[in-house]
Amino acid sequence: MAEKSYTMDDLSLVKTEETVPLKRRSSQGDQPSRDNEVKSPVLKFLLGRADAGNIFDSNGTAPPVQSNNECRHRICMTEVAPSHSSIFGTENREEWKLSISEFSSKKHGKSSKDLPKRIRTFYKNQDELITTFEDFHFGVDDAMKHTEEMEEKRKKANILAKITLAANVCLLIAKLVAAILSGSISVISSLVDSCVDLSSGFVIAITERAMRKRDLYEYPQGRTKLEPIAIVILSVIMSLASIQLIVESSEKIAGLATGGENRPDVGITTIVLLSCTIVTKIVLFLVCRRVRTPSVDAMTRDHRNDVLSNILAIAFGYIGSKSMYEQYQVSELVYLDPIGAILISLYILFGWWSTGYGQIKLLTGHTAKPDFLKKLTWICMNHHPKLLYVDTVRAFHFGVNFLVEVDIVLPEDMTLKEAHDIGEPLQQKLESLPEVERAFVHLDYEFEHRPSDEHKQV
Known part of the structure; x- marks a missing residue:
């Protein structure tokens, strides 16, 4: 005034x-x-x-x-x-919204360095959640940006799948030569690993190609579930191959005990070939870890497993070889070669079992984490001034991404047109999130009913 x-x-x-x-x-x-x-x-x-x-x-x-x-x-x-009635700024007259200032004031930043590690982790996660709220409030995240990012990741994943496929073909030939020259069961286990890697590369490349071909009549929701299904299939194949290697290694140990098996001959040629494999896999691992998609994550774990398996193959194969026996005259060292193969197989088995189990959870509708549900709730509560209550916020995996269900309460006397113009933008806003594959917004005028009154319990 x-x-x-x-x-x-x-x-x-x-x-x-x-x-x-x-x-x-x-x-x-x-x-x-x-x-x-x-x-x-x-x-x-x-x-x-x-x-x-x-x-x-x-x-x-x-x-x-x-x-x-x-x-x-x-x-x-x-x-x-x-x-205005609020102590916070209301230049846009949006008093009905949750005040971002109240949340921003709860940030700890670097002031919690002296606290115990678990408490620091809690505050770090809380700060990240508040930062997400700030991004939503100031409009940092938008659908176009995330669509472009996801498309860019798809392109990178396709390129990396082709590079990995070509590298695995070359490394398979190198390991085949090394296995023939050495006769080491550890090197053979690494060779089997490369064979499965080659198969996995083909499967992932075919999966990426199939996902890009969209058919609105045959697959109206897309074929995004092909990715976790392919990873589950690879997990089964790798696990079976590892079990077979464990059986072969056990038979090798029994043969060595009876004197019916020859010692492996791990020479300089075998060591050089396996060393080249290790260097190549390290480079591929460092490149693939920069792209965060399920298929590339599977390739990243595969490259890491190859690095470890090849190191063990060189170490245990050489220790149990003829050269080591001639130098130290210790006959028991020959058992280290099949033991190394068993260790490699167990590592591959448990790694792929964990990967497959995680993908099965995604395919069977595992619930979203609480932090993601908080993000969805924030978006709903700040969507429209006439939204009275947020009744239900539910999100569960629909493959790699989430299916979201939201129940909101609007005034009982609101017209259908106005209610539609509130619900549809909220649905589009939720689907603009990169983690959300499909969102459903249910409009209601009361919240005292039970969920079983609306949906079939399965």
Whole structure:
């Protein structure tokens, strides 16, 4: 509101007969209806001496100013009502929204360095969640940005699948030569691993190609589930191959105990070939770990497994070879070759079992983590001022991504058109998230019913 300012020297010039009151602004920020209703403060607003203990009379009013010196010690007090009821900024008049300032003030940042590790982890996760709320509030995340990012990841995944496929073909030939030259069961186990790697590369490449071909009539929702299905199939194949290697290694140990098996011959050629394989797999591992998609994650784990298996193949194969026996004359070292093969097979078996189990959970509708449900709830609560309640927020895996179900409560007398214009944008907003494959928004006018009243329990 407009108000004439006064200095302490000018207070004595204020006219005592000016008694037009100031109009208090309403809580909604209404302006005075007439310009002459807002004038300079009257003298009765000069409330007492600043250092006086009791300046009011029995009627609760301040005594009149007697002199200019006395006026210098009095303070001009005017009360103007705030334009909104919140202490936070409401420049856009969005008082109904959750205040981002309250959440941002809870951030700890680097101030929790002296706390125990588990508490620091808690605050770190909380800060990341608040940052996500801030991104939603200020509109940092949008559908177009995420669509482009996902498409870019798909292209990179396709390129890496082809590179991995070509590399595995070359490494398979190198390991085949090494296995023939050495006769080591550890090297053979690494060779079998490469054979399965080659098969996995073919499967993932075919899967990526099939996912890009969309048929709205045969697969109206797309074929995104092909990715986890392919990984489950690979897990089964790798697990069976590992079990077979364990059986072969056990038979090798039994043959060595009876003297019916020859010692492996791991020479310099075998070591060089396996060393080249290790270097190649390390490079592929470092490149693939930068792209976060399920298929590339599977390739990343595969490259890591290859690095470890080839290191073990070199170490155990050489220790159990003829060269080591001729040098140290320790006959028991020959058992390290099949033992190394068993260790390699067990590592591959448990790694792929864990991978397959995780993908099965995604295919069977495992629930989303609480932090993701919090993000969905935040979006719903800040969607529209006429949204009365958020009844239910549910998200579960629909393959790699999530299927989201949201129940919101709107006024009972709202028209169908207005309710539709609230629900559909919320659905589109939820589906703009990169983790969400499909979202359903159910509109209701009350929230006292049970979920079983609306949906079949399965």
